[in-house]
Amino acid sequence: MRIVAYTYTDPLIEKSPAIEIWGWEIDRVYQDLGGRHELDQLVRDSVDQSVDYLLIRRLDELGASVRDIRQVLIRLQSLQIQLITTETEIEPQLNLLQLIDNIQSDLVSRRMRQGHAHNRLQSLPPPGKAPYGYRRSKDKYTIDKSAAPVVKDFFDRFTIYGSLRGAVRYLEKKYNKKIAASTGLRWLSHPVYRGDTAYHHDEVISDTHPAILSRDEAAQIDRLLRRNRRLPPRTASAPRSLAGLVNCEHCGQTMTVTTVSAPRRVEKYLYLRPTNCNRQPKCKSIRYDRVLTTTIDRICTDLPLAVSQANLPNLDGFKAKISQEIVDKQQTIDRLPDLIGEGILDIETVDLRTYKLKTEISQLQDRLAAFPPVNLQSLAQAVSIRQFWLDLSESERRFYFREFIRSISIDPQSANLALQLQFIF
Template identity: 45%
Template sequence: MIVFAYFYDEPLLKSDFKTTIENLKVEKIYYDVGARNEFKKLFINCEILAPDYLLIRQLEELGDTPETVINNYQKLTELGIKIVILNDHKLDNLNDLECLKNTVDIDIKDPQLLENIRNNHKYLSLKKGQALRRTKFLPPPGKAPYGYRRGKESYLIDRSTAPIIKDFFEQFLLFGSLRGAVNYLAKKYGKKISVSTASRWLKNPVYRGDLKYKNEEIISNTHLPIISRDEAAQINRLLGRNRKLSSKTASAKHSLTALVSCQKCHNSMIINQVTQRSKKKEYLYIRPQKCPLNPQCKAISYQEVLDKTIEYICDNFPNQVKDFEPKKIEVYKNNIQTKIEEKNNIISQLPSLVESDILDEQTAQLRRYNLNIEISQLSSQLEQLPPENLKNIAEAVSLPRFWQDLSEAERRFYFREFIRQIYIEQISKVEWNLEITFII
């Protein structure tokens, strides 16, 4: 019993099909990517000595059009070859050559089968067209994102709406509040959007000057950005911090919200607001939520906790970053930039390779596309690096005056930049200690 196998992959598309056939003894495997040179060899060899079986993953692999598929299928079966579609059988069930005898024959003239072949080819043709647009770095189909308009080959900044987007990002960067930025747009511009829409704006690479396709691949620097790379990196850090918080606490007006927990009962601490009858003055207390101890942990003045938090940061944060070596960051950064330059050099050589007939145009476009994806991934690593002036930042935040000049919203922003968690240990009814775990 002689068994051949033929597999075809479109270079612009990633194959979703397995080619694992180790459990079958296959005499010869033919594999094509793009051009069908191996398929021609398969035909020649089959005419000399036809195998008993030909394994393929799906019928569409036999040609680039439905008519070609049907024609090639008929030619192969006329040579006495039984074609087995692996996609229609579990590979575990085809555990030996004898199992091939039990596979069902295909009726290529079945109207339903012919309709399926046509539909599959139409779908693959559509996916190939979309992939071809990606290799040319063209925007995906559909309406341009708010702040842009469609150009011939890229997004163009819309001068009427881009300032609104820019103001939205600046507002979020200033206060770190998503709902606050949404309310700001509605009040200043009459632009009403949902919180979910605003969240998508913050995460959308298009405002960084990048394109993101449905396959989650990102190509950098395809059009003019609305926000800078530094602003984008800061937004990503804020989103990362807020992701760990509930939607209510992420934009809470008190800077310590969701950051404090009780060392004794291990519960998070919430902020309570108390007012006295006939008096406008309000008192803020911070206490453990659902304390299980008896007696329960006591409430503490919010202002006292805030003052001690600032004092702790001023005393300890500079020591936290004293071992930080900007040179190591610089070396790592230079290594990444060198890799980016190497890939850009390869991209610059592709046109000459096409002119020399070493590469065809489609292969060159695909290579350029994959290199740009790798460049985008390396650029993303650069954006995640801590700032090289971290020690200078530490010196600034270690000054009590720095914190006194900030509003609660601004303090909330900086606290979540540096603080992972604040722990309060209650020693007695009146005594307590505070300890902070920094993110850096």
């Protein structure tokens, strides 16, 4: 018994499947990429050496039209080859019209995907409504002058305070623009606002249309988003700078900020107390101002020493290497049209290769943007001045605390408030 398999792959919309997908002992696998030369070879080989079973994924792989598929099926039937599909089941009770209808549906789906793929090669916008802040023109997104300032103000607010929910509330208050927090998060991370276009499988092409966010602003937003993921929920927008950072050494619980006021008195006092403390007696609360002052003093003392002892990588070297890779790939793109004139490559192959190189450049640009914008050692010296922290507002102080501190551990029972800082590096 001889068993062979056949696959057809359009390089614009899919990758060639691995041989292991069949799960059978296959005598030979015929694979076509773009054309169907191997299918013709399969038929010729079947004349010389009989084939019992032919495995395919779908019937639409046998041709570009119903007529082509019908001719191949007739030829296979004349050779007494039994056809087996692995992704679509051919039911015996289907009549010819139903079978043709199923094949036609698969072909229409493939043509639509091919059309979208050709648009991707030309860096055209994907189908659908343009994102808020943009309008859809013939071949790219253009900035909507009435909506783009709203989006830009939202980004600026988040960059200053690092609070997603705070930026959402600000948008509603100033512009009466109501969006969900999930929508705001999608705006912050969406490539379209950075001048890039995202396609399926998270493939991104850079600089396809005017950007609302600069590369530096987008990199800062990405750092803030990564930083906020380390924090407990809702503490990123908390009004107090120590919220979500302080832990109790004894019970291991996060300490929350609580407000206490005496009856018939205007004064209010802030305390840090452990949540869900299971010790008896429970761990004591601590005055917020006392912890804040001690934290600032400890930062000024420990931060320069921690930075000097940290084994920090050579970021300048990494940046230079990635920048050179971007230049090399761009030079390759510039040389591709010459290969068409020399008859080495055709237009379709050049378009496909250009698209792949552009997605690789976008990935390298994302890696480059993820590096810190300034030298940490120089910054550590600048922020190790006590007056710097005292001059900041609570929201500004919250922003800078989260740039350096991962967590703060305190001993509530200690008379001198034993406090340990864990930095993010």
